[in-house]
Amino acid sequence: MLKKLLIANRGEIAVRVIRTAKALGYRTVAVYSEADANALHVEQADEAVCIGPAQVAASYLNADAILDAARKTGADCIHPGYGFLSENSGFAKAVKQAGLTFVGPPENAIELMGSKRRSKIAMQEAGVPVVPGYEGNNASDDELIAAAQDIDYPLMLKASAGGGGRGMRLVESESELANNIKRARSEAKQAFGDDELIIEKAVIEPRHVEIQVFADHHGNAVYLGERDCSVQRRHQKVVEEAPSPFVTPELRKAMGEAAVKAALACGYEGAGTVEFLVDKDRNFYFLEMNTRLQVEHPVTELITGQDLVAWQLMVAEGRPLPLAQDDIQLNGHAIEVRLYAEDPASGFTPQTGTLHQFTPAEGEGLRFDTGVRSGDVVSPHYDPMLAKVIAWGQNRDEARRRLIRALEDTTVFGVTTNRHFLSRIIADDTFGAGEATTAFLQQAFKNDPSLAPQPLTIRELALSACALSLGQSAQKGWSNAPATVMPMKLEARYETVELLVRHSGHKLLVAHGEEHYELQLQSQEPGLLCIIDNGVRQRCQYYRSGDSLYLQAFGRSWCVRDITHQPAQGALGTGSGKVQATMDGAIIDVLVAEGDQVEQGQTLVILEAMKMEHPVKADRRGTVGQLLARKGDQVKRGQLLADVQSTEEAAS
Structure with missing residues (x-):
């Protein structure tokens, strides 16, 4: 019997594993970097050990430090989660050599499936179709x-x-x-x-369909249905659902049996996922096998009623699988999206900063797997996923409606997220018809004007002015105050606007140029306004931090700064020539030199952050003047990397 589980990971997956482990009676140990000292997974574990500085190479990828933490705490088993060391055969072997149980497959299976080259050869030999x-x-x-x-x-x-x-x-x-x-x-x-x-x-516009498999030490292996992960951006999954709207019962059986064959061929044990590409004619091809628990495992749990982490721990203890293939039943439909701190309007660049408020929606059929809460800081050192939002329904349409509502009702103040982008995907007609392939996002949203910077409407400006006029006090309105008129200057993300604000009693009238809008304040509580807008009562959530005001209403969220009393300052905007880092990260390539002629939109620097490469481009045509970026430099968001001079500036 295993008694104490160390989770060699962080964030939502660590929290999720801790939840099941505690429910089964295990004691739990968290490991954390210096940057994660106050993280949720650290708080929820029974014990926690610091394993190094923020950089993953010195902490979450430091196998020796993790094994030392297990020794210090007396942990007898280690769950790797996903990412980091989860598919590192050397780590699995080291855990075993230390006399501990690795909650995952044997190192030989990890090593084989970790090589796309060797795994394809092995699958060909096993009779599994390959590309x-x-x-x-x-x-x-x-x-x-x-x-x-x-x-x-x-x-x-x-x-x-x-x-x-x-x-x-x-x-x-x-x-x-x-x-x-x-x-x-x-x-x-x-x-x-x-x-x-x-x-x-390349299989053009395929479906990306994966099969969840499980095997034990006794020669048993089963599959637990499929997940459709076709909605992807830059080959990374954005939406996952189970079952697939494209897969027939006959195809499910054929793919499931092929996946089990793949698992048995490599001597597999524990949880694994065999990924396939499926063409328009429903021919399927082996893509890869992930030798760990997948990010998207909750949708499988919701339609099967099984706890896959509990299954992992059973197998790790040497027990047989709890169900045979014929006992596994699929019920209803589940859809998962990944809520990220990223900005869709700026090329999906990762965002960092403090989560002033993070309030997940609640309701029947909803599940949030998260490792953050209000007050946490989204760090540049790790993946910027805030939560997995999962909705279950008796059918696909019910799951879709619940998920859209969950995204709309979730509050995130402090960082820009992809929340509205996700909601629009789920509401899209192509997705709704079950026809989304891996080309869906590129085709449907490549030139979508709603992804471009959106100025605030007069209605949103009026609500912003209302919240700012109230200030941070607990007053109930202006009913006893004399009528006043005052100018207000707001800085939104893409513009600076000047307003004239008049309030009398509970009414507020806002003028912006020729536009006017009237609101009536019904009530105010900390963080919540109730207004009457054109005869309709509306609720607005807000959070104020210094001059910054975050608001959520009318199906949107936005942020403004009150700069009414600040002196005018020049701002760097489109066409300024000031090439700045779009996020915290490391410079891995500089593609130009001082004096080079460049075109607008040309990539000047490659920035690596959040485990991805991000091009930093010139915003105008000209000559590279000052070049401050150097390969290997660590830079902060907004840091000046280069100055592209216009012809007139270069001449002077």
């Missing part, structure tokens, strides 16, 4: 270029050790290949410490 491609021993640039001629375009470059879309590139012509090999190798090296690549024939 045609090149996975030879020689993965030099010249060999890949030669192999591409035989495979033909379009094709996919993939990091052999990769996952999560990192080190992956779609190549549509020979002229693009050499540069994409360079970029894919660079990203793979940064993410996995291994720049080996393979090539696969």
